[in-house]
Amino acid sequence: MSSTMRAVFVRKYGGPEVMQLEEIPIPRPSGKQVLIKMKAAGVNAVDFKYISNTMPEGSIPVPFVPGIDGSGIVAEIGSEVQSVKVGDRVYVTWAGHRNVGNRPYAEYSMYDERSVFPLPDNISFKEGAVLGVPYFTAYVGLFHRCRAKSGEVFLMHGGSGAIGIAGIQWARSRGMFVIATAGTKEGLELVKKVGAHHAVNHREPDHDKVIMNLTGGRGVDVILEMAPSINLAMDIELVTHGGRIGVIGTPGPIEIKPQRTYAKESSINGVGTIAITPEVVKEVSSALYAGLELGFIQPVVGTEFPLEKAADAVRVREKERSGALGQYVLTM
Incomplete structure (x- = not known):
């Protein structure tokens, strides 16, 4: 050497x-x-x-x-x-x-x-x-911060980036119904390819109404949000009663209506990985190895x-x- x-x-x-x-x-x-x-x-x-x-x-x-x-x-x-x-x-x-x-x-x-x-x-x-960052962050956000469960409806806002792709794949591995957004034709094709049931263009006006319609008007259970300064107020409206929002993306000033969170008994959770415990590290790395080896994580x-x-x-x-x-x- x-x-x-x-x-x-x-x-x-x-x-x-x-x-x-x-x-x-x-x-x-x-x-x-x-x-x-x-x-x-x-x-x-x-x-x-x-x-x-x-x-x-x-x-x-x-x-x-x-x-x-x-x-x-x-x-x-x-x-x-x-x-x-x-x-x-x-x-x-x-x-x-x-x-x-x-x-x-x-x-x-x-x-x-x-x-x-x-x-x-x-x-x-x-x-x-x-x-590392994409799959650890998405796993912690979904299953620890937002307590996502099989059968729930999941929205990945910004699904064509690395964390978005990881979130889609983790959610599908747990049997969730996945809606993902992207802003380009290539991005929309990619989120479908990696497992989203539906792809929505977040640059189109009223795309929130498209998302709500995909849930039959019920709303989504869990959202991972990559652009909270743009979408958080919308996310609060999109979640169903008891819905959970995981904030990952770059912080920025935003105005929200907090009364909507207690009306829905919803929650907003910060997502990070620096402070997770050794037990959670072992959990994520073990799940990731199995997913890679078996092919459901790509x-x-x-x-x-x-x-x-x-x-x-x-x-x-x-x-x-x-x-x-x-x-x-x-x-x-």
Whole structure:
């Protein structure tokens, strides 16, 4: 193994232009650390928030290597690691905590053992790189924050992005009736392909009436919302009595009528994964492995960029997120 690697560094906060490709020493693991030879890294919306220091939950001190999700092969392990061995195919993500050390916008990345998960042989490294944030977030939002159950009606607002696709697939795996929205012809085709029973164009006027009509006027039981600053007031009207809304997307100012929530005995739930317990991490990762292995979970890879084009990937991802089709990836 070489003694150096290429990595994308952020040494000051700003736009994608602050990301610089550098050659640095490869770190060596100790204790419960796992060194991974990265094959691909997911490009999440949250990556830009950390680069620009606009993450509501707090900043990552500069300098740092960006990224949260990735996949690759275990290259070296610390003396206390028990769950993986050198040569294993794995994917990585934050789950229940923030990691320290290098992150996946690099040829090698160091992760705590708690954030390293086995990747089934039938899943490519590119597909493995888009698992973490989307599938963990959607699972927690659906089944923990919103207590979704089989037979309920589920609305995925913004279904063609990575979290939207994950939400659709998780809901279908539990026997829910799924309505998903998208804003382009390609997006509408994609949400149907990945499992939605009905696709609705959220850029069309009165699309809320279309959704309500699909439920026979009853309303939906559960909504995962990627654009609450645009849709939350509408979502409150769309849910049925006892309905639950999971807020995932970018925050922004909004005016709502809170009396509608107590009239319907509905709830609005914030969805995140940093604070989930080790038991929930085990639950999600186990369900995800089974879904990938058996084929009812099928991640969708969007546009691919080489590592040296990481700034372009983040820039395009941030600009085009409203019409996303799957998740962007960096390849090493």
